[in-house]
Every structure is written in structure tokens, then in C-alpha cells.
Amino acid sequence: MNFPIVEFPWFGNGNIVALIAIIHVLISHGVAIGATAIVVSTEYYAMQTKNAKLDQLAKQMTKWIVIITTTIGAMTGVGIWLSTMVIQPDSIGSLLRIFFWAWVTEWVIFIGEVVLLLIYYYTWEKWKEGRKKQKHLNIGITLSIFSWLTMAIITGILAAKLTPGRWMETLSFWNAFFNPTYLPSLAFRTFLAVTLTISLFTIFVRLFVKDEDVRPQLFRIFSIWGAISLPATFVFGLWYLKSIPEQAAKLIVWSTGLPEQTFNVLNIFAFVLIVVFLAWLVIRPKKLPIVLALAMFVSAIGFIGEFEVVRESVRKPYIIYNYMYVNGITKAKAEAMNREGYLAHSTIAKVKEITDENKLEAGREIYLGQCLACHTIDGWRSKRALANRLDGWSQETIKSFIPNMHNVRPMMPPFVGTEEELEALAAYLYKVVNEQN
Structure with a gap:
């Protein structure tokens, strides 16, 4: 105990951090990264097909990206810092000593991301034609890259908590950052972000986009992205699982609090559900059932909750593997x-x-x-x-x-x-x- 203790006696200290982190990951992955990539793709497709309605729909989606990321996203990002600093100060202090400049770089890129997002949205109507429209699209592509870069940096820090690798011997920043699970974790999170976006956004498109000509076109873009992201998420997820310590892998089912059979059934059901969902988007986009879209929305939130809980729990008894126990x-x-x-x-x-x-x-x-x-x-x-x-x-x-x-x-x-x-x-x-x- 090197720092004052903050206690949440009924809810639990770890649950406070987990709740904020789950909300933040839903926004950072499903909105800031995945949704931005899909919006830029939609704008590109609208340019190629000269579809003004689809272009306006992409703009409306961007409006909600601006609102969500600059409010809930920003607050939960700060919330993670505040909660972890008072609940896990020893861990955060150690990570700051290792990754200080990585975090500084991430903050600079995040500021650039916010600036690009605002430029992207507020120039939509001003840069509508010809070379200006291409310039606008380039801003969107740059925004997507900046969004992904913030995740690429944070992933190195998070992955090092589970697999610090040679850092234990060398104390080198580079050994800590490019640790054994960095690349599989980054690849998995990249495609997970897109899959998550499709799962979260479809229900809102189904309910609130009334134009029967535009909605199927957006669902077609979703299905193309889904055909890429779903198998990639599965493959890179397996790579990630193969890269984590053996003891950590044994704790996956335990960390969910579910019986093993229930855990397996639920995850198989969720995988089959998303396959059916994506197939439906391809075959009958005009007739997508609201129930199916809602089921995907709920499943996506449940999966991210499960993933974040598992990611944190499998490190036990450590908070930084083989270096610091969970109690600091x-x-x-x-x-x-x-x-x-x-x-x-x-x-x-x-x-x-x-x-x-x-x-x-x-x-x-x-x-x-x-x-x-x-x-x-x-x-x-x-x-x-x-x-x-x-x-x-x-x-x-x-x-x-x-x-x-x-x-x-x-x-x-x-x-x-x-x-x-x-x-x-x-x-x-x-x-x-x-x-x-």
C-alpha cells in the first residue's frame, strides 16, 4: 500500500474499472475505429455511383460519430484514467514509467483524430464536388488511419500487461511494446472493431433509415466488410489465444463465471448468429428482420463485455504478468x-x-x-x-x-x-x- 485506498464496498473496485472500460471499448472500437472506416467506404461508394442519398446517409452517420466519441467516448476515456489511478495506482505508475512516451504520442494522435473528425464532418457540404470531394475523402481516409493508430499504441501497452516478454530481462521499452501478443492482439482488435460496428449500427439503420433504396446499399457495404472482418476476427482470435501464457488460457472459462458447457454453447450460438446475420444482409437486405438486428446488437455488447472481463481476469494472480500481483x-x-x-x-x-x-x-x-x-x-x-x-x-x-x-x-x-x-x-x-x- 503505497497510495491511499479507495473502496467501493458493494460494487467492487475491479467492477468499477471493468464497467467504464467496457463502455469505452464499445465506443473506441465500434464507433471511432470501425464506424469511421465504414463511413469513409460509404462515401467512396457514393462518389463512384454518384448516389447523393447514400452520401447524405454517410454524413448523418458521421454526425453521430462526432457526438458519441466527443461526449461518452471522451468521458469514459478520462474515466478509465481516473478509476485506474485511484484503484490500481501501483500498476498505472509502473506502466507510466515504461510507456510514458507511447502515451504522449497516443494523446497527440488522438487530438489529431478529433480535429480531423470535426474537419471531415463540417466540410461535408462545402467540399461536395470534383477535386474538393476527393480532398474530403482523403481527410476521411487520414481520419481512419489516425483512429487505428491510437488503438495500435494502446494495444502495445495492454498486451504488455499479459505478456511483458523480454522486458523482464532487458527493461527495454521496445521489448515491452512489441511483446509476444502485440501483433495477434492488434490484428484481432482491428477486425473486431469492424465486426462490432456492423453489429451495433445495423439495428439503428433498420429502424431509422426509411428510404428503401438507400438502406439495402448500406447493408451491402456492411456485408462486404463483414465477409472480410468475421473470418479475420476468428483467425486472429485463434492466433491471439495461442500466444497467451498457458495458465492464462486455462482461466478463460473461469473468468466468465459460466459453466464450461454453457460458455461453449453461448459462443458457438453467437458465431452462428453472426454468420446468419451477414448472409441475410447479402441475400435479403430489404427484408432484414428487426429481431435479428436486435439480437446482433445485444450479442455484440455481450461479447465485448465478456472479452474485456476475460482479458483482465486471465492475468491473475498478476496485473502485470510475472512482475506485479493484482494487489500491487x-x-x-x-x-x-x-x-x-x-x-x-x-x-x-x-x-x-x-x-x-x-x-x-x-x-x-x-x-x-x-x-x-x-x-x-x-x-x-x-x-x-x-x-x-x-x-x-x-x-x-x-x-x-x-x-x-x-x-x-x-x-x-x-x-x-x-x-x-x-x-x-x-x-x-x-x-x-x-x-x-
């Missing part, structure tokens, strides 16, 4: 803490030495530093709520389990601290669990 303790410092005491190494702990009088207070300090990252005392996620998990356990049973928990459940980091600190944590947990039950 580095592997390098764990041995010293076991010898000298966790509280002695905690910058903000109010208790440094344990006595009979402060044992429960010390136990709470240890709980906040080592357990809070994943667990709550009570809360909506009963599997993470210690009042449920430890119900009926004696204090001695809790004490006996804690030093061995990482062997029984490999996704949990090992307890770090002295025998006295172990007793204090067990006493505190026994007290609060029995107060809740």
Missing part, C-alpha cells in the same frame, strides 16, 4: 515483506507494529492492501463476497487457508507478510464475516 505487490518485494512484514513496507498503513489492542485494525489494513483488489465483504457478486465465501469458517480455518490459497486457487496471489500479520488478517475477516451473517 511486486514479486521482487514479496520475499522481503514476508521476512520484515507487509505493514512495515506499507507507505500509508496506520499500523506498523501489531499489538493485541490494534490487531483488528492491522487486519483491516492488510485486507485493504491485499484482498480489496478482487474481493468485497458483501456485494452483488456473491462469488467475490467474503461474507459468502467464508461463511461458517472458524478463525483457525481462515488462518490455515490463507497461506495456501494460491496453491488451491492459482488465480489468487500469495499472502505476503509475517505470522503476526496472518493472524491479524484472519481475525479481521472472521469478525466482519460473522457481523454480516
Whole structure:
């Protein structure tokens, strides 16, 4: 504990970060990246076919890209920074030391992306013909590239948390950034963004685009992109899965909280659903059922939620693989803490030495530093709520389990601290669990 603790006792600290991240990924991938590429493609097709109605539809889609990305997208982007800085400060501090200039570069590109997006939308009517229209299209292409570049940089940082690669030996920025899962993750996310856009936007096109001549043409563009992006997402997704650590792969089903059979059935169903959906766009674009479009919309949100939860969870017991545990303790410092005491190494702990009088207070300090990252005392996620998990356990049973928990459940980091600190944590947990039950 090197930083003040912020606690969300019922919802859970990790769930706060996950909720904001899921919304942000839906917007950054499905709107800023995927939708921009499709809009530019639509403008190009409208230019080639001299279809003014389709061109205006592309403009309307761009309007919603501007509104969504500059409001919800911007707020959730800042929200990720704020939430992770107060909930996972050790992790963010380590990543900033490694990737400071990468983040600076990403911010500069993002500013350029916003400027290009505004130029692209507000010059649509001014640059409508001839060479000016081609200039406008070039702005759109540049915008698409800038949107993708922001993802290309962030992906290097996110992938390094799971596979830091040779950085552990060299401490080199380049080894950290171009880590073993960087390319498969980037390729997967690129085509996922397009697939996500098609899934999210189709229901709105189906409901609100009334022109029966224009709507099928836009669906045709969706189907062409889908024919490319769906198989590419599947292939690069398999490449990504083959690249992650073996232990991480074993945690995929566990991290969803679903039984393995249910997990398999749901994902197979979702894949078949999108194949049927894309085939329908090709064969009968004028008769696309609203129910099918809505099912794709819901499935897309569900998949992104599942993907983000899995991506974060499979790193456990680490937050930066093989370097820092999910509770912010580095592997390098764990041995010293076991010898000298966790509280002695905690910058903000109010208790440094344990006595009979402060044992429960010390136990709470240890709980906040080592357990809070994943667990709550009570809360909506009963599997993470210690009042449920430890119900009926004696204090001695809790004490006996804690030093061995990482062997029984490999996704949990090992307890770090002295025998006295172990007793204090067990006493505190026994007290609060029995107060809740």
C-alpha cells in the first residue's frame, strides 16, 4: 500500500474499472475505429455511383460519430484514467514509467483524430464536388488511419500487461511494446472493431433509415466488410489465444463465471448468429428482420463485455504478468515483506507494529492492501463476497487457508507478510464475516 485506498464496498473496485472500460471499448472500437472506416467506404461508394442519398446517409452517420466519441467516448476515456489511478495506482505508475512516451504520442494522435473528425464532418457540404470531394475523402481516409493508430499504441501497452516478454530481462521499452501478443492482439482488435460496428449500427439503420433504396446499399457495404472482418476476427482470435501464457488460457472459462458447457454453447450460438446475420444482409437486405438486428446488437455488447472481463481476469494472480500481483505487490518485494512484514513496507498503513489492542485494525489494513483488489465483504457478486465465501469458517480455518490459497486457487496471489500479520488478517475477516451473517 503505497497510495491511499479507495473502496467501493458493494460494487467492487475491479467492477468499477471493468464497467467504464467496457463502455469505452464499445465506443473506441465500434464507433471511432470501425464506424469511421465504414463511413469513409460509404462515401467512396457514393462518389463512384454518384448516389447523393447514400452520401447524405454517410454524413448523418458521421454526425453521430462526432457526438458519441466527443461526449461518452471522451468521458469514459478520462474515466478509465481516473478509476485506474485511484484503484490500481501501483500498476498505472509502473506502466507510466515504461510507456510514458507511447502515451504522449497516443494523446497527440488522438487530438489529431478529433480535429480531423470535426474537419471531415463540417466540410461535408462545402467540399461536395470534383477535386474538393476527393480532398474530403482523403481527410476521411487520414481520419481512419489516425483512429487505428491510437488503438495500435494502446494495444502495445495492454498486451504488455499479459505478456511483458523480454522486458523482464532487458527493461527495454521496445521489448515491452512489441511483446509476444502485440501483433495477434492488434490484428484481432482491428477486425473486431469492424465486426462490432456492423453489429451495433445495423439495428439503428433498420429502424431509422426509411428510404428503401438507400438502406439495402448500406447493408451491402456492411456485408462486404463483414465477409472480410468475421473470418479475420476468428483467425486472429485463434492466433491471439495461442500466444497467451498457458495458465492464462486455462482461466478463460473461469473468468466468465459460466459453466464450461454453457460458455461453449453461448459462443458457438453467437458465431452462428453472426454468420446468419451477414448472409441475410447479402441475400435479403430489404427484408432484414428487426429481431435479428436486435439480437446482433445485444450479442455484440455481450461479447465485448465478456472479452474485456476475460482479458483482465486471465492475468491473475498478476496485473502485470510475472512482475506485479493484482494487489500491487511486486514479486521482487514479496520475499522481503514476508521476512520484515507487509505493514512495515506499507507507505500509508496506520499500523506498523501489531499489538493485541490494534490487531483488528492491522487486519483491516492488510485486507485493504491485499484482498480489496478482487474481493468485497458483501456485494452483488456473491462469488467475490467474503461474507459468502467464508461463511461458517472458524478463525483457525481462515488462518490455515490463507497461506495456501494460491496453491488451491492459482488465480489468487500469495499472502505476503509475517505470522503476526496472518493472524491479524484472519481475525479481521472472521469478525466482519460473522457481523454480516
